[in-house]
Amino acid sequence: MARAKQYNEQEVIEKAMSLFWRNGYESTSVRMLEKEMGINQFSIYASFGSKHGVFLESLKCYKRKNASVFEKLQNGTEGVSDIKAFFYDSVEMPTKIGEFDNKGCLLTNTYNEFANNEDQLIQLQMTEFMDHLKAVFVQKLAVNSSKDEATIAKQANYLVLAKHGLAAASRVNNKQEIEDYIELTFQNI
C-alpha cells in the first residue's frame, strides 16, 4: 500500500452537488469545483474522470438525498393526498437537508438545462426520473377511486407537468405563491 486519500469521495461529492445545484452544469467550472470540494483538480480527475463524471455522481447523490421523500410517497396509502404531501415535501426538501440557498430541484433544473442537449447519459437519467414519477402518480390516482384509465392518464400528465412547473417556480416565487399553487392544483383531483 501507499499513501491514503486525504478526502472522502462521498463527502466531496455532496459539496459538488450543492454547487451544481446552485449554478447549473455549464456555469460551474472545474476551478470552482476545486474550491468547493476542497481538493485539487488532480484528485477530482483521479476520482471521477471528468467534470461530466462529477456531475453524474452529483445527480446520484441528489437522488439518494431525495429518496426519503420519494419513499414516503410510495409507501403512502392515502392516494391523491400522498401526492399533494409529496408536492409540499419537495418544496421543503432543500431546507430540510441544510441547503438553505438552494431552491427548486436539481433534477428538474438539469432537465431544463439539457432540454435541447444531445447528451444521452443525462437524457436517460431525466426520462427515467420523469417516467417513474408518472407511474407512481398513476398508481396513487387509482387508490380508492372509480376513475377510468383515460382520466387517470390525463390527471397523471397534468400532475407531472405541475410538479415540473412547481420545481421551476419554487426557485423564484415566495411561500404564499407556492402554497396557492399547490392548493389550487389539487382542488379538482
Next chain:
Amino acid sequence: MARAKQYNEQEVIEKAMSLFWRNGYESTSVRMLEKEMGINQFSIYASFGSKHGVFLESLKCYKRKNASVFEKLQNGTEGVSDIKAFFYDSVEMPTKIGEFDNKGCLLTNTYNEFANNEDQLIQLQMTEFMDHLKAVFVQKLAVNSSKDEATIAKQANYLVLAKHGLAAASRVNNKQEIEDYIELTFQNI
C-alpha cells in the same frame, strides 16, 4: 456621409433572437452569433456594444413578436376564457412565427437561466414581465365574477405559476400532455 451599413439591424436581431431562444444566453457564443446574424464581430459590437447588448435587443424583439398574443388577451372580453386561449396561443406562438425548432418561451427560459444571477437589467425585464402578466390575470378573473379579492389573488398566483410551468414543459412534452395540462389547469378556476 460615408459607407452605408450592409445589413438591417432589425433583421439581424431577429436571427440573434432565434439563436438565443434555441441555446440560451451562456451557450450562445459571439462566433455563433456571427454566423447566424451573417455579419462580422466588428459589426455586432458597433451596433449593439456587447453580447449582453445583443441579448437585450433580442428580448425586446421577442416581446414585439409576442405582442399580438398579449394584445388579444388584453382586448378579450370573456374573462377566464381569454386566459385559457392565451395559454393555447402561447404554446402555438413559436410555430406561428416560423420558429419551428423553438419551443417554450424565450422570456421564461431566460427567467430560469438567470434565476440565480445578479444581472439587474435582466432581472428587471423579467419581474416586469411577470408582474404585468399577473395584473392582467387579476383583471380577467374579475370579469363577470363575484369572486372576492383574496380568491382572485390566489387564482392569479396559480395561473402565473401554471403559465411558467407550461412554458418550461412545452420544451419537452408532447401535444397531448400539453393539452391535458391546460384543460385540467382551468378546471380549477
Next chain:
DNA sequence: AATGTATCTAAGCATTCGCTTAGTTTATGG
C-alpha cells in the same frame, strides 16, 4: 476625380475553459 469617413475583414488580445503532466510529499511493506 479626390477626399474624408464610416463599414468592412481578419488577425490578435487577455482570460477562462476542461484536462494533463512533471515533480514533490507521504505512508506503508520489506
Next chain:
DNA sequence: CCATAAACTAAGCGAATGCTTAGATACATT
C-alpha cells in the same frame, strides 16, 4: 530505515471565450 507506489501540488497544455484593433474597402460630399 529505505524503497516503492499512490496521492498530492502546481504549472502548463490547446481550444474557446468576449472583445479590440490595424488596415482594406466602399460610398457620399466636395
